[in-house]
């Protein structure tokens with residue numbers, strides 16, 4: 001990693017402008033190598049610089065990030081910088097065929113963007129096929145003036161905790177097979193903490209150190225845990241036995257300090273939590289990640305736990321022979337614990353930071369969920385007359401373009417790549433919590449976007465439907481954060497919901513786990529010109545259509561020219 005000092009210093013009200021912005025430069029060599037986990041035969045995985053998780057990008061607010069991606073893997077790939085706004089660097093956002101054509105095997109692309117106006121924990125991941133299962137890493141954005149700029153007591157130490165999912169099979173093959181046959185994706189074989197499954201998995205021949213992550217701590221110290229769910233299809237509960245947390249941020253947005261002994265983090269989300277090491281130092285403690293499965297009926301998932309070990313410095317040797325203290329985890333289906341955590345967070349309102357817009361220009365009511373549709377020609381391994389899984393938003397099941405990215409078509413004003421008719425409401429109103437009988441025929445495969453003028457304040461009610469299953473879909477918006485005004489179960493009712501809107505300190509996020517069989521209301525100001533996909537952050541649902549995109553027109557700022565090395569289809 002290279003770090004060069006520059007002389008740029010944008011004045012931001014919420015940070016002291018005491019340090020110079022720097023350029024942080026990385027080279028990501030994406031390639032395949034063989035890994036064996038769970039005592040299974042080695043499988044080929046794709047990863048950056050042969051590391052799982054991949055390298056962490058450490059920056060300060062206001063820095064410029066330059067990442068040279070060399071694709072030495074056999075697959076098409078792109079990298080997305082999850083949660084980074086990409087203001088003025090729209091060509092660097094990364095989702096395949098939304099922003100850019102993929103980087104072909106043997107080719108390179110340099111992503112350049114700024115970490116301006118954002119602080120906290122974000123992450124990067126592949127946005128092609130299901131490769132993000134192993135192509136991912138953390139992004140840590142510290143305040144411009146360093147740790148003294150935190151709006152909470154400075155921790156003694158910081159630790160990145162990346163939760164993940166592991167398949168014994170090659171994930172590219174797995175995703176391709178699910179798509180071609182139109183069947184649900186196989187559940188993961190294990191969950192992981194910093195790439196390792198931990199001791200709860202049967203693995204008689206395994207090397208303990210290689211499969212269990214260990215966090216060595218000092219007694220009576222404060223640790224800032226930067227927890228990222230890099231899992232592909234599974235929200236997680238997270239606990240450390242004998243310890244409690246104070247949540248101070250989520251999705252790189254500061255929160256009112258929130259005390260809890262369990263953290264809930266859906267794929268795409270991050271949580272920053274302070275943990276004081278005040279437990280008996282002679283014992284060791286399990287850090288545990290367990291699946292939160294909200295789907296009813298449930299398609300099946302791995303009922304297992306990922307564990308790591310928290311060990312105190314100076315603990316007697318005998319403690320290593322005792323089994324670590326286990327955390328009591330919520331039931332896998334405990335939606336009330338999940339909802340309590342996810343709906344109780346509020347923003348820490350700081351001077352100079354954006355606040356929730358009170359007036360709305362465009363209101364949308366968007367149903368999200370699974371459904372069925374006829375097998376498509378490109379799904380070559382299902383019967384043409386067969387009904388397969390499809391997911392949709394307002395019954396539009398999103399299909400990525402194949403010839404040109406949405407952003408490029410928008411920029412070059414090319415027609416035929418997408419249409420501007422994404423509906424503001426579903427074609428049929430019904431009791432969304434129950435499966436209707438005649439829904440199949442009105443779900444269409446299409447590439448519809450919602451076009452909004454620069455600076456439009458958009459409100460979206462996201463309503464989960466029960467067509468195949470009630471399920472909490474983690475909805476992620478690119479290019480913007482949104483405020484979460486309210487969440488609830490059942491059908492959204494404007495009359496009662498409006499009274500519950502938090503217009504004082506609503507949490508700000510880039511990914512929201514919409515309550516299963518419920519709804520959520522989000523608001524954002526579309527002041528970032530470009531093409532921004534909003535989609536379910538389960539890789540089981542994105543390729544089958546749980547997505548749409550916002551086309552934000554130019555305003556005082558406009559899209560820049562694409563970079564010279566921009567990948568071509």
Ligand SMILES: [Cu+2]
Nearest residue numbers: 473536538541
């Ligand atoms: Cu989903």
